[in-house]
Amino acid sequence: MAITKRGLVLGAAALTVSTAAIAGTGLHFFKGQALLQSDDSKQQVADADKDTSLQPMSMLSLQSFFNQSPKELVDEVWQIIDRTYVDGTFNQVDWKKVRNEYLKRPYKSNDEAYKAIREMVKKIGDPYTRFMDPQEFRNMKIDTSGELTGVGIQLAADEKTKKLTVIAPIEDSPAFTAGILSKDIILKIDGKSTEGMDVNKAVTLIRGPVGTPVKLTILRGTNQIDYAIKRARIEIHAVKSSEVQSPQGKIGYIRLVQFSANAPTDMQKAIKKLEDQQVAGYILDLRGNPGGLLYTSVDIARMWLSKGTIVSTKSRTGEQDREQANGRSLTNKPLVVLVDGGSASASEILSGALQDNRRAALIGTKTFGKGLVQSVRQVGKDSGLAVTIAKYYTPNERDINKNGITPDVEVKLTEAQGKALVANRDKVGTLEDPQFAKAVEVLGERIQAFRNQAPRAETKR
Structure with missing residues (x-):
């Protein structure tokens, strides 16, 4: 499945595995027929894959979209959560009783409705399921x-x-x-x-x-x-790449800082450039990468994997989707991936897929542990709602939510080492970076094993 653009969906659900809002703008990415909107109101419609996992907006919602009373907004939010929330027990909350409680209240303004909705949503106890008033929703909608x-x-x-x-x-x-x-x-x-x-x-x-x-x-x-x-x-430049000299020859170093819409194109260019330079193997750096676009992680995984499952998502009714490699990997050369506690969500999908398929060794520290998928949709005229609708699992059915992914080789940085790398960014991705240095060592071993397994050309007679 080739993914081009992803953005906000008007009146329909959208998928995101972004860990968090960004204090500067909110980054959430998802699939559907996409409306991309930046802070300066530039808009572009892009065709994308239809999301059949959720029901379309009701006729009542369509009719009242531009002329909705505060109470109707409260009920719309309740209805969306009722239909789609990942846990059918709503985390042991009597959700129908909650509806009765909040629809009995009088609402004189949208602000009163917003306050009530926040109270209502908070009862579920899920920090990733949240209501956004118009200002917060505008903050979240950015140009990718x-x-x-x-x-x-x-x-x-x-x-x-x-x-x-x-x-x-x-x-x-x-x-x-x-x-x-x-x-x-x-x-x-x-x-x-x-x-x-x-x-x-x-x-x-x-x-x-x-x-x-x-x-x-x-x-x-x-x-x-x-x-x-x-x-x-x-x-933000999603992908940074360079050629590094090692005892095993030239290796490619690729740092992916965000799973944005343009990351697959940038990653493809980086791999092809390094392949042309005939590197012997790769180090993919996902440290501090908080995630982003779910299907960007799938696209990038397919550049490294020729076969196998990448990720599966499961809603409250069972398996919702399963993504596979498509036989179009760009390289089969040895790969090592760097991860840490800041590697989250889409980073965990990619690193988990590479680890479970034995395509790469993971070096660093345990990842963040966010294995939940949210739908993000507009509600009412200009507010927004993010709802946890599914959990995702690695190919080996590992539930990483709250658990994270444990690297194959753990290398912890001391506080002094971490501060030194922050103060001297030029040292990141060099042998003065302890985690990178270990990655070079492990990659060297994998390159040697790869060479030993490579079929030898027949001698011409």
């Missing part, structure tokens, strides 16, 4: 060209503690440069406590005009630290 405005932090609410947690700072962003790290807990935003705060609310507070400051108070271990960060425009 890879340009963000803000500080560059991927955020999620920890499923156990509910605390706002940094998945990873975007490379070369203001947050990254300031020293924000994966797993940092954000306690305050400009002095305002984040206790019980919705992720989208936090993103709205952290966003702001380019050049303006925001103060984040974070908890790292037992240490509380204040960071004053200046907002900026952040340009």
Whole structure:
């Protein structure tokens, strides 16, 4: 299945495996007939694969789309969750009783409805199922060209503690440069406590005009630290590649920082360029990659895998979809993948597929552990709703949600080593990067084994 563009779906559901909102813009990617909309209201319609996993918008919703009462909006949100939520017990919540409770209330304005909807959705206890008011929904809808405005932090609410947690700072962003790290807990935003705060609310507070400051108070271990960060425009290049010399000859180093819509094209170009340079093997770096577009991960997996399952998703009624390799891999040369605690969601789909199919060895530390799929749709005139509709599994049926993926070879960075790499980005992907150095060693062994297994050409007589 060739995937071209993915974006927001008007009146229909859409799939996302993005871990979190981004404090600078919200990044969520999914499939369907796509409406791509950037912050400056540029729009483009792109044909994509039809999502048959969810029911289309009801006639009532279509009729009331542009003229909906606050109570109707509350009921629309309830209906969507009722039809599609991954757990048919709604996490042991009497969902019909909840509907009766909230439809009995009078609503004088949309703002009152928004507040009630947040209360209602919160009862399920799922941080990834969330309502977005018009401002938050606009924040989430971005141009997938890879340009963000803000500080560059991927955020999620920890499923156990509910605390706002940094998945990873975007490379070369203001947050990254300031020293924000994966797993940092954000306690305050400009002095305002984040206790019980919705992720989208936090993103709205952290966003702001380019050049303006925001103060984040974070908890790292037992240490509380204040960071004053200046907002900026952040340009993200999804794929970075280079040729590296090793004892086994030339190897290709590819760093994938985000599963954006243009990542498959960039990845294809990178692999073909390195193949032309006759590299002996590859290191694919997924460290700090928080995920993004579900089907981008499938497309990229197919560039490395010639056969086998890539990922399966299961809704509350059973298996929903299974993606397979299509025999069109771009290379069969040895591969090693770098992962860490900031590798999440789509990164875990890709690394899990490569590990389970014995295509690659994973080096680094355990991944984040987000194995849930959300549908994202517009509700009412200009609000949005993300609902967890499925769980995804690796080819060996591993449920990585909350568990993560354990690397084949664990290499932990000390705090000093991590800070050194943040301060000296030129050292990432070099032998001064301990995880990369181990990857080179393991890749060398795989290259030698690959050469020993290669059929020898017959001697001409």
